[in-house]
Amino acid sequence: MADNTDDDSLYRIKEGDYVVLKRGDIFKAVQIQPKKKVIFEKQWFFLDNAVGQLYSSTFEIVSGILQPQKPKNTESSSDAKEAGTDNRNIVDDGRSQKLTRDDIETLKEQGLKGQEIIQQLIENSSTFRDKTEYAQDKYIKKKKKKYENTVTILKPSCRILAMMYxxxxxxxxxxxxxxxxxxxxxxxxxxxxxxxxxxxxxxxxxxxxxxxxxxxxxxxxxxxxxxxxxxxxxxxxxxxxxxxxxxxxxxxxxxxxxxxxxxDTTAKDPSAASKQSSMAAEEEQNQPEAEQQGSPEEQSMETNSGADGGHNQEKEEREKRKEARAEEKKMKQEEKRKKLAAAAAxxxxxxxxxxxxxxxxxxxxxxxxxxxxxxxxxxxxxxxxxxxxxxxxxxxxxxxxxxxxxxxxxxxxxxxxxxxxxxxxxxxxxxxxxxxxxxxxxxxxxxxxxxxxxxxxxxxxxxxxxxxxx
The missing domain is CATH 3.40.50.150 (Vaccinia Virus protein VP39)
Incomplete structure (x- = not known):
């Protein structure tokens, strides 16, 4: 049983995973992070509820929160069985739909979901039942792309990422x-x-x-x-x-x-060393004169009062930061040299x-x-x-x-x-x-x-x- 659960965890979304969001033919690669807002296709939402769900699951976006999509209701598709033989008598004059844009916005404000809005559009269309079965499917698919707020989360692969790019x-x-x-x-x-x-x-x-x-x-x-x-x-x-x-x-x-x-992989990279020395020289040149020599006010305070403890403390902190940066550069250079030697071998x-x-x-x-x-x-x-x-x-x-x-x-x-x-x-x-x-x-x-x-x-x-x- 333990092996089965381990295998099952490979197909479940975990926090920190890189995933690909899909809607239609649009893809986007993101990382699952807690309480991080994601914007995809002009919509924002959080991915917290996706953790623990299976990959390739489809979610509905409700007020910025992902909810697993329920199984499709087949009863609504029974009305679509009544279809015409051809589309020769259908004229696309923009008058077949009784619902206006304001009516659709009102339905959205009432909390109707995408599938319910599509059903309202079908019922208020005077030409839908006269269309052929293929034309009805095409109409429904087009409206789903526009009104259904769904997103599918996929596991990254070379094919999916290549299609995305x-x-x-x-x-x-x-x-x-x-x-x-x-x-x-x-x-x-x-x-x-x-x-x-x-x-x-x-x-x-x-x-x-x-x-x-x-x-x-x-x-x-x-x-x-x-x-x-x-x-x-x-x-x-x-x-x-x-x-x-x-x-x-x-x-x-x-x-x-x-x-x-x-x-010579044992010696330091001369090009990198020359770059670092030139960068260090530029940093020293770019430092304001107040940092290198101290401001005139500080000099006057030192000469007048003789209280230079604060200035010495700041100077020590600057030297410590400079030493830390130099040590960090040295470590990076050493790591780069080791990688170069391993690849050369x-x-x-x-x-x-x-x-x-x-x-x-x-x-x-x-x-x-x-x-x-x-x-x-x-x-x-x-x-x-x-x-x-x-x-x-x-x-x-x-x-x-x-x-x-x-x-x-x-x-x-x-x-x-x-x-x-x-x-x-x-x-x-x-x-x-x-x-x-x-x-x-x-x-x-x-x-x-x-x-x-x-x-x-x-x-x-x-x-x-x-x-x-x-």
Whole structure:
């Protein structure tokens, strides 16, 4: 029985969990915190009542408080059975609805819920019973979206978060669509126990998806540009603590030094040290003269009265704060050095099992540098919103050798409405899901010159773009 309760707790919402709110096709990632107001789709409410409920539960919002939605009443749907044969005699002139906007607002003030308001709209519509059964369902669905104050709480996953980012802020994830992300994880052969290199600027979505697929087993090395890694999307997954033990980080600017064997991980980072010294000098310069030397009033008081005890106490406090800041910077620098050394030790073996690249930077130099860390017969995949950078990568890889099974693909996705007697493609669809370059590394014979190896390989006559329907 204890095992069953433990399994059941995995599917229940707990305080501190990261969850995804859903209404229709709109998603939002939040954290469950006590007495914290959440605003979603122009409505505010508290998530306290969601604690202990099952994931994928739907709640009604009543005066800012979540209440579990009761099972739907099937009696109200019996009236909808009376339907017309076609809609040819229905004219949309705006006169079919007897209730005005003021009447609807009055119903809301009386405390009527969304389902009750919809029922009133149906009863006061002169054309509802003349519509076909499909048109009635469409009418009810449209009114539910407008008047029902419901929200569904979902457990975060790479598919849900990819849909959320693509629907709300596609620019943050380089317009990476969720079907393209799924193909990346498959083509890179992401699985538990492997060692994967990830270079991405998609707010941590690709990194979190790789970690989710690996299940906390193995190692992920995030190659990051700039001063530090960006992992906003990883937090939204709400991984357990042991998932972060497998995550390592390595700056992309030190790759060439690591390959050349000149990277010194025991010494302090010279770039960071120079930055900290310049920041300390700026802080001293920016300090007001009153703090450095004391104000004229304080100087006069010291000379006149000789009571400098308060001034000395303030000076000691400033020195203590400065020492605490210096100690904190030193600890952070030491921690960063340890992380750099641990990641460098993993990379020095050059035995990584996979490489995933998805960034706004030009992928060619990044790909050529990171491919050297892969073992032979290991997959790699590169994503780009545009095909021209990947064509350049394709040409460079063919010239250099060391890779096989190169494919440049364009993913295409279209949703279908699947309902009885009315299955058809949805009219609105995504314009494009980006492009993927995938391939496999091979062991090159270093005794032969690169030119002779290229001559043995048959040169491709033309570049083939294969369309894959998702």
């Amino acid at each position: 693509h629907g709300r802020e596609p620019g943050k994830i380089c317009h990476l669509r969720y079907d393209t992300l799924a193909q990346m994880l498959t083509l890179a052969n992401i699985h538990a126990g492997s060692k994967v290199l990830v270079f991405e600027t998609c707010a941590g979505l690709v990194l979190g998806s790789v970690m989710e697929r690996m299940g906390g087993y193995g190692s992920v090395i995030q190659m990051y540009p700039g001063g530090g890694p960006v992992r906003a999307g990883v937090e939204s997954f709400g991984f357990p603590a042991h998932f972060h033990d497998m995550l390592h980080e390595f700056p992309i600017c030190h790759v060439n030094a690591l390959l050349a064997g000149t990277l 993993l990379l020095e073996g050059r035995n990584a099992d996979g490489l995933v690249i998805a960034s706004r930077f030009h992928p060619c130099p990044v790909l050529m540098g990171l491919l050297k860390f892969l073992s032979p017969s290991r997959p790699f995949v590169v994503y780009s919103q545009y095909k021209e950078p990947l064509i350049e990568c394709y040409t460079k890889l063919k010239e250099q050798g060391g890779t096989v099974n190169l494919r440049l693909t364009d993913t295409w996705l279209r949703h279908y409405q699947v309902l009885p007697n009315r299955t058809h493609p949805v009219l609105l669809m995504s314009g494009g899901g980006g492009y993927l370059l995938s391939g496999t590394t091979v062991a090159m014979d270093r005794s032969k010159p690169a030119g002779s190896q290229r001559e043995e390989e048959p040169a491709p006559k033309r570049l083939k773009l294969t369309d894959t329907e998702g």
